[in-house]
Amino acid sequence: MESVPLTHIWHYTEVDRAFWAEHLEGWLPQRLIDAHVHIADPSLRLEPMTDEKRRQHWAAEVSDPMTAQTLEHCDRATFPGRAVEHLAFGLPDLDFDIEASNDYARGQCVEHSWHSLSLLLPQWSGERVAEELDKPGVIGVKPYYSLIGRDPATRDRYIEASIFEFLPHCALEVLNERRAWVTLHVPKADRLGHPDNIREVKEIRRRYPGVTLVIAHFGRCYTEPHAREAFPALADDTELYFDNSAVLNPVVHRLALKTFGPERIVYGTDNPIFYMRGRRRWTGRRYINQTNANLHFNKDREPPEVEARYTLYMYEALRAIGSTCEDLGIGPDKVEAIFCGNAERLIRRVSARDE
Numbered sequence: 001m002e003s004v005p006l007t008h009i010w011h012y013t014e015v016d017r018a019f020w021a022e023h024l025e026g027w028l029p030q031r032l033i034d035a036h037v038h039i040a041d042p043s044l045r046l047e048p049m050t051d052e053k054r055r056q057h058w059a060a061e062v063s064d065p066m067t068a069q070t071l072e073h074c075d076r077a078t079f080p081g082r083a084v085e086h087l088a089f090g091l092p093d094l095d096f097d098i099e100a101s102n103d104y105a106r107g108q109c110v111e112h113s114w115h116s117l118s119l120l121l122p123q124w125s126g127e128r129v130a131e132e133l134d135k136p137g138v139i140g141v142k143p144y145y146s147l148i149g150r151d152p153a154t155r156d157r158y159i160e161a162s163i164f165e166f167l168p169h170c171a172l173e174v175l176n177e178r179r180a181w182v183t184l185h186v187p188k189a190d191r192l193g194h195p196d197n198i199r200e201v202k203e204i205r206r207r208y209p210g211v212t213l214v215i216a217h218f219g220r221c222y223t224e225p226h227a228r229e230a231f232p233a234l235a236d237d238t239e240l241y242f243d244n245s246a247v248l249n250p251v252v253h254r255l256a257l258k259t260f261g262p263e264r265i266v267y268g269t270d271n272p273i274f275y276m277r278g279r280r281r282w283t284g285r286r287y288i289n290q291t292n293a294n295l296h297f298n299k300d301r302e303p304p305e306v307e308a309r310y311t312l313y314m315y316e317a318l319r320a321i322g323s324t325c326e327d328l329g330i331g332p333d334k335v336e337a338i339f340c341g342n343a344e345r346l347i348r349r350v351s352a353r354d355e
């Protein structure tokens with residue numbers, strides 16, 4: 001069989017088909033909810049992508065906007081025979097028209113019977129947040145520190161911000177009242193374990209208990225030391241949730257499953273980025289991405305015969321989740337909860353707020 005183009009420069013190949021059959025098909029539930037995916041209309045870009053921007057961060061090089069139609073096509077290729085739904089949102093990047101990006105994501109999600117989060121502009125008043133939550137299909141918001149202000153030189157100008165600088169209290173009050181969903185990408189170079197993050201996450205939970213708070217990417221804890229520093233501090237709050245998107249590291253999945261339990265974890269891909277092929281390596285508190293394409297970040301190439309066996313990052317992430325669940329004796333019911341049941345329950349709880 002021929003390879004199928006996915007999005008950007010990535011294809012679905014024989015290697016992926018074999019990987020799916022060997023490592024994933026046997027245990028992955030029939031229904032899946034991917035609760036962390038970015039869809040975007042490329043025509044909503046306000047500032048052109050430049051080579052300089054591509055060089056700033058590996059993710060910038062591989063996050064070309066993906067339409068909902070392309071996502072649907074990729075679902076069919078990467079999850080053969082599975083029913084896939086999404087909780088989707090735009091790209092949190094001020095190089096795009098954010099208001100129009102929210103309209104696009106919302107419209108597409110309604111059309112596909114998915115749900116959407118609106119990118120939260122930190123300048124919005126409480127009334128503006130309420131207006132956004134009134135729109136069909138919108139169950140909450142996706143705040144992000146890069147939405148504080150545009151800096152063409154770096155996406156991390158505001159990485160050391162307080163969470164409340166990009167998820168302000170006036171927004172949280174409305175989100176709490178409306179029992180909305182918040183997928184929170186935490187700031188700080190030190191990631192979730194930074195004492196400010198731990199303190200602020202606890203403050204949100206204490207002051208705004210009506211919010212369904214989902215910490216994205218396990219709090220950006222992609223390495224074992226980061227996970228060990230952060231997870232124990234948030235172990236006891238049974239109503240605090242995490243998405244496991246963008247995490248390929250089996251050790252991190254293991255720590256998360258042992259610390260939080262499968263009931264507090266929802267599946268996410270963080271696509272389109274994770275259609276990338278290759279492997280991730282971890283040394284201490286750093287990770288290195290390797291792929292088979294000629295990209296700026298891809299400095300540590302492996303021999304061609306090794307690169308030829310690369311599969312999609314999203315498949316590597318799935319294998320890590322699957323093998324960790326197996327090791328820990330997490331049965332099919334709990335696996336189903338991670339991939340579908342938990343998100344479904346939370347979406348239902350959030351959507352029921354108006355009834």
Ligand SMILES: [Zn+2]
Nearest residue numbers: 036037038270
């Ligand atoms: Zn994301």
